[in-house]
Every structure is written in structure tokens, then in C-alpha cells.
Amino acid sequence: MLIREATTADAAGIAKVKVNSWKTTYEGLFPDEVLDNLSVEEETTRWARNLDSISKTYTSLALVAENDDKEIVGIAAGRKNDDRIFRYDCNLSIIYILKEYQRKKLGSRLTEQIVDFFVDKRFKSMIVWILKGNTNSLFYEKLGGMPKETQRVEKWGIVYEEVGYVWEDVSKIF
Numbered sequence: 001m002l003i004r005e006a007t008t009a010d011a012a013g014i015a016k017v018k019v020n021s022w023k024t025t026y027e028g029l030f031p032d033e034v035l036d037n038l039s040v041e042e043e044t045t046r047w048a049r050n051l052d053s054i055s056k057t058y059t060s061l062a063l064v065a066e067n068d069d070k071e072i073v074g075i076a077a078g079r080k081n082d083d084r085i086f087r088y089d090c091n092l093s094i095i096y097i098l099k100e101y102q103r104k105k106l107g108s109r110l111t112e113q114i115v116d117f118f119v120d121k122r123f124k125s126m127i128v129w130i131l132k133g134n135t136n137s138l139f140y141e142k143l144g145g146m147p148k149e150t151q152r153v154e155k156w157g158i159v160y161e162e163v164g165y166v167w168e169d170v171s172k173i174f
């Protein structure tokens with residue numbers, strides 16, 4: 001399994017992983033009609049824009065994991081945290097692995113590379129937001145994250161609670 005920096009040419013592959021992971025991860029947590037209507041085309045357009053801006057930002061990084069057939073099976077991104085309320089230095093903003101590739105340490109490898117990037121940038125504290133009820137939060141607990149923060153976010157007119165897992169010193173995670 002290869003992990004490499006994402007390029008703008010990866011937008012469609014990333015969009016497929018995102019849509020697929022949302023369907024398997026958020027079933028029963030987000031409304032069925034939202035999950036049924038997710039569009040790979042729309043996600044591709046959004047990701048093309050995201051990747052373009054990430055590539056121009058010195059403090060952001062997007063990675064993909066590829067299988068032997070060069071298909072993207074996992075994605076992760078991190079960036080400097082600009083949140084004025086939760087003032088941690090950096091943020092693991094997304095991490096999604098296709099269901100059939102989970103629990104093979106890909107998430108750990110992607111996180112480690114994002115964290116290495118943060119250490120290199122001299123960032124110290126990190127926050128990751130996860131939807132309350134998503135049991136994958138155990139992945140963050142295993143990495144030593146502490147569930148210190150909560151916030152409410154509104155999506156599709158529904159208020160959801162998110163838990164913020166915090167690491168005070170990213171250089172000590174791996």
C-alpha cells in the first residue's frame with residue numbers, strides 16, 4: 001500500500017472514497033436521504049477546488065493511500081487550525097478509509113505522516129472533530145487523544161454534537 005501526497009488529478013478518486021465512507025460510516029447517524037443523494041460528481045468538483053487550495057498553502061497537507069491497482073482507498077488531510085474558539089495549533093481535518101481496507105493500520109500510517117508534517121511545521125497541539133456516536137473515535141483514543149471539547153454543528157437543519165479529541169504535543173503521538 002502506497003501513501004503519497006494528493007494532487008489535483010486525485011479529485012475523482014478521493015471523492016469516491018469520501019462518498020463510499022460516508023455511506024458506511026454515517027448510516028443511522030445522518031439522514032438516509034442525505035446519504036442516498038451523495039454525488040461523486042459534486043464531491044469531485046469540491047475536491048478539485050480543495051486540492052488546488054491545499055497545494056498553494058504551506059500549512060496544509062492532503063494524502064492518499066493507494067492499493068496495488070493504484071486505486072485510492074484512503075484519504076487524510078491536515079492543516080493549521082484557524083478556529084478562534086478552539087485554539088489548538090493544527091487540525092486533522094479528515095480521514096477516511098474504505099470499509100474493506102479498515103483495521104489494517106492504514107489510518108495509523110496516514111495519521112503518522114500528517115503528524116510528521118505538523119511536527120515539521122513546529123505545531124504542537126492538535127484537535128480532531130468526530131461526530132458523537134461514531135465509534136471510530138476509539139481510533140483516536142488508541143492514539144492517546146483526549147475527548148476534551150464539544151461543539152454543536154448544524155447540517156441539513158439538524159443540530160449534531162461533535163467531540164473534539166485533543167493532543168497537547170503532537171511530537172509525542174508516534
Ligand SMILES: CC(C)(COP(=O)(O)OP(=O)(O)OC[C@H]1O[C@@H](n2cnc3c(N)ncnc32)[C@H](O)[C@@H]1OP(=O)(O)O)[C@@H](O)C(=O)NCCC(=O)NCCS
Pocket residue numbers: 021025094095096097098101102103104105106107108109129130131134135136137138139140142
Ligand atoms: C477511523 C479510521 C480512520 C481508522 O483507520 P484504520 O486504518 O481502520 O485504523 P488502524 O488499523 O490504523 O487502527 C489502529 C488501532 O486503532 C484502534 N481502532 C481503529 N478503529 C477502531 C474502531 N472502529 N473501533 C475500535 N478500535 C479501533 C484499534 O486499536 C486499532 O488497532 P487493532 O486493529 O490492532 O486493534 C478508519 O476506520 C475510517 O476511515 N473509518 C471511517 C471514517 C471515519 O469514521 N473517520 C473518522 C472520523 S472523521
